[in-house]
Amino acid sequence: TQLLEQSPQFLSIQExxxxxxxxxxxxxxxxxxxxxxxxxxxxVLLVTVVTGGEVKKLKxxxxxxxxxxxxxxxxxxxxxxxxxxxxxxAGAGRGAGGTSYGKLTFGQGTILTxxx
Amino acid sequence: xxxxxxxxxxKITKRGQNVTFRCDPISEHNRLYWYRQTLGQGPEFxxxxxxxxxxxxxxxxxxxxxxxxxxxxxxxxxxxxTEQGDSxxxxxxxxxxxxxxxxxxYFGPGTRLTVL
Numbered sequence: 051t052q053l054l055e056q057s058p059q060f061l062s063i064q065e066x067x068x069x070x071x072x073x074x075x076x077x078x079x080x081x082x083x084x085x086x087x088x089x090x091x092x093x094v095l096l097v098t099v100v101t102g103g104e105v106k107k108l109k110x111x112x113x114x115x116x117x118x119x120x121x122x123x124x125x126x127x128x129x130x131x132x133x134x135x136x137x138x139x140a141g142a143g144r145g146a147g148g149t150s151y152g153k154l155t156f157g158q159g160t161i162l163t164x165x166x
Numbered sequence: 167x168x169x170x171x172x173x174x175x176x177k178i179t180k181r182g183q184n185v186t187f188r189c190d191p192i193s194e195h196n197r198l199y200w201y202r203q204t205l206g207q208g209p210e211f212x213x214x215x216x217x218x219x220x221x222x223x224x225x226x227x228x229x230x231x232x233x234x235x236x237x238x239x240x241x242x243x244x245x246x247x248t249e250q251g252d253s254x255x256x257x258x259x260x261x262x263x264x265x266x267x268x269x270x271x272y273f274g275p276g277t278r279l280t281v282l
Contacts, residue, residue, distance in 0.1 A: 056208075083270060092170075092257050092273035093209070100267050138208050142269060152222055153199065154259075154271060156208030 052077040054141055056157025063129055064165050071124045071137055071160045079141035082115055082122045083154065087136040096124075129164045136161050168192075170274035172258050178280045179248055186244045187277045191260030198241050199271060200233055201257040202226065209257055215241060216263060248281045255279075 056073045063069055073082070081100045085093035097106050099115035099122065106113045110133075112125040122139055140154040171190045179185050191198045197216050201209035212231070213223045217238040227233075230248075235241040245252055255278050259271040 081267065081269065085273070090278065092276045095270060095272060098267055098270045140208070152214050153211035156210070159208050
């Protein structure tokens with residue numbers, strides 16, 4: 051059974067601060083996705099990382115996939131109140147030949163609150 | 167591309183009743199997934215289809231749950247004899263099976279089920 055441990059579970063910060071969210075596992079994933087979810091809505095995709103060591107930037111958000119493809123981090127620079135929400139990491143398992151396989155395993159989520 | 171749609175968005179039912187939810191995936195996607203999410207948790211995998219074939223079912227999917235995707239397009243999830251513990255957000259996602267990057271899952275808005 052693949053598990054993803056996400057931390058911290060809660061983050062409450064002031065506007066302009068930086069923050070990092072971590073996802074760790076003992077399993078190797080073929081890819082890892084980060085989603086953001088608003089109350090009462092489905093998760094919205096932020097990024098997919100596939101290659102070990104991959105770094106992707108999306109404006110003030112920087113995503114990194116660990117070299118061994120077992121962990122990932124999300125760093126937000128100069129957080130804004132509009133960044134408030136639930137952030138989820140999710141790993142896709144590996145099928146034959148290293149291809150992606152079916153279900154996503156989600157972390158528990160990080161509830162981020164950015165105060166003006 | 168209109169995204170993944172789910173109907174209804176909200177369902178309130180009495181314990182013991184049957185309910186059915188529908189998911190329409192992104193049109194060119196051949197994979198379709200169902201997840202369940204309870205408050206404060208990340209989504210948990212229930213089942214997934216590649217075209218018409220149901221390829222995996224979670225142990226969470228008891229005998230009261232059944233999912234179909236008869237023509238490889240839309241899917242339905244039925245819960246028979248609902249219990250209060252079934253109250254949750256039911257999420258549908260779709261993806262293409264081309265590889266780790268194209269297998270990124272896109273989620274619908276979810277169906278919130280409340281069992282009284």
